[in-house]
Amino acid sequence: MIRARIVHIQASKRNIDRLFACNRESARVWNDCLQISKDYYAEQKKWISQSEIQKQTKGKFHLHSQSIQAVCHKYLFARDSAYQAIQKGIKTARYPYKSKNHYNTKWAKDGFKVFVNGRIELSMGNHHGKRERPIVVQATHLPERQIKEIELCYDNGLYLAVSYEDGIESKPYYKNRSIGVDPGEIHTITAFGEDGGSLIITGRKVRAIHRLRNKKLGEIQRLQSKCTKGSRQWKKYHQVKRYILSKSEKQLRDALHKTTKSFVDWCIAQSVSDVHMGNVDGVQRNTRKKKRVNRK
Structure with missing residues (x-):
């Protein structure tokens, strides 16, 4: 089963500033998805597909490629959820339209490295043919199981939302x-x-x-x-x-x-x-x- 845990972190001032810059850059990705989708619909009279929106946002932002894709996926999920709610007759449902100044940044699969001592390296990908130095943070109370995703969040301070596999298989359903x-x-x-x-x-x-x-x-x-x-x-x-x-x-x-x-x-x-x-x-x-x- 997949579980999530809030993990508090410590880092140098430079890396803290880079983390805040990541969330600002993720907000730029979100705002770009809004504009690209709006222009695409005005021209093609249909919604933009997942492959097309990823193609138009690829390599445009100072983030890891998987982090950019994660924001695109969130936008598409919000759009599809709004469509389903409208089809059910929920009048308060609206398609995504608000621009953002900060947005959570996500690292998945090969986007991070976790070490035994709690050190985490968050990859920033390749830019202009050169691999950028990762963001290094020190975390406490990390789960011992395999970590699947890491999301950078803010609530009166930066923290990581860590998704991991707990190794427990779900039990079969029996009517009772x-x-x-x-x-x-x-x-x-x-x-x-x-x-x-x-x-x-x-x-x-x-x-x-x-x-x-x-x-x-x-x-x-x-x-x-x-x-x-x-x-x-x-x-x-x-x-x-x-x-x-x-x-x-x-x-x-x-x-x-x-x-x-x-x-x-x-x-x-x-x-x-x-x-x-x-x-x-x-x-x-x-x-x-x-x-x-x-x-x-």
Whole structure:
């Protein structure tokens, strides 16, 4: 099975700057994919294929060839996903259109080397007939299994998202007990089994994180609105907002992970093989929305 792990890294200032430059260059690849696809559709009246978009982006950017291809694949996947959502009648679905300033860079297959001491060399490919020196980083808590892909991400600091093979084979499916699940806000998961067994996991922790985050963001936003946009104090408040969002996102991820872990453990104890969840899409259709009344 393929698993993923967040790995924190250390590197010299020069290599840190090169990593940031990689994400900026990946954003240029994404923006170029948008423009190439737009021009191709205007001329050919059809979508551009994977081979054609890779051909037009090959060798144009200061990245490893597989890193460029990975951005192209992500664009094509986003485009196809939007098409499928539109076909299903989802009105909020849109094709990729936003340009980016930073985008995650991915290295796959021969794009990196991992050493026993935690040293990782990220290849930058060949440019102008000369192989460029790789970006060297030092990582901790690397998985011991074979690493498949490495993706450079940013969340209040650079880190690596490492995909690896854990060596565990998936077990064959056997029909057993079934349960119904109803996700919610007050109770994150409510489950009921065929034999009468039930499970309720409260969502108070998640709601508390949401409320505290919104409260803090509101306070910072009121202070920031009194500053001139782009000033030194405005940038400080903006940095605080990004820190609050990053911290709350990690807290939410941890709370939801603990919730799903408790649910999976209960399912294993109950010998559950099938989990059924209702399709609640469109429940608000043809309902009257309550109008807001401004009161002084």
